[in-house]
Amino acid sequence: MHTRWAGICCAAAVLGRVGTASAVTLYDAMGFESPAFSVGALDGQDGWTGGSLGGGVVPLVVTAPDPVLGQQAVRMEVGDAFEDTSLMDHDVILPSVAGQIVTVSFDIYRPAPAGGKLAQNLWWFWWDAGEPAAGLQWDIGETWPFGETPGAASAITVFDQYANLTLVWDFQQMKAFSWYNGALVDNGLPISGITELTGWALLLSHDGEAGTGGSIAFIDNLRITAVPEPASLVPAAAGALALIRRRRSR
Secondary structure (H helix, E strand, C coil), rough: CCCHHHHHHHHHHHHHHHHHHHCEEEEEEEHHHHCCCCCEEECCCCCEEEEEECEEEEEEECCCCCCCCCCCCEEEECCCCCCCEEEEEEEEEEECCCCCCEEEEEEECCCCCCCCCCCCCCEEECCCCCCCCCEEEEEEEEEEEECCCCCCCCCCCCCCCEEEEEEEECCCCCCCEEEECCCCEEEEEEEEECCCCCEEEEEEEEECCCCCEEEEEEEEEEEEHHHCCCCHHHHHHHHHHHHHHHHHCH
16 A cells, blocks of 8 residues: 555544544533633633733633634734743643543634734643644744654644644554644654643744744634543443343333
8 A cells, every 4th residue: 555545544544433432522612602701811711721921912712803713712912022922721631641542623823924024933732741742833834733743744834714733642553643724744653751631731932033023823612532442432332232231121
């Protein structure tokens, strides 16, 4: 089989297993919609922590005319000084990743920079150690779903419209996969050193020199799920079968 086709089939098989097994929701922002979220500072809403440094702005829940999917989204913004930051993060509790297939999916809107300025770096990462645990949209106009991990690939950043980012950590195969705007980017990167997952963060950071421009990012539809290893599904399946048998015997 051609190597590229084999890789696509492998990635499709991962999504197939994710889709057919019973996924456990670790966190779902539900589109940052009302009534769970109200317009204003994200900090303190539905377990989120929001913060800023320098000329960064604390993440805000916003409505139109800001770009949103549905009615609301989160706006992150930094000024034009080095190390201006805007941060949002949330607890995610998975004490052991063994045998799990973990998926993180969210939508990003980046306004196109004007006048030769840069779209400053947008990072996303697990709080926890290991690889691959972080990725970014780099100011050179590329999206690296798994960042600086050896072997990681990239895609051209989409501007002025929402684009979806989907990251999959398959702890059964110990491989990671990513998709940007529906296209496969990383196909089976080795996973190492990740034993638990405790939190997820997004950070907009002015990493260029002063004068390279402020930057904005909008985040929507964040969802984190895990599919248990097949062995852990056996007791549930056995219980369901026993229930069916009891009902048939009545």
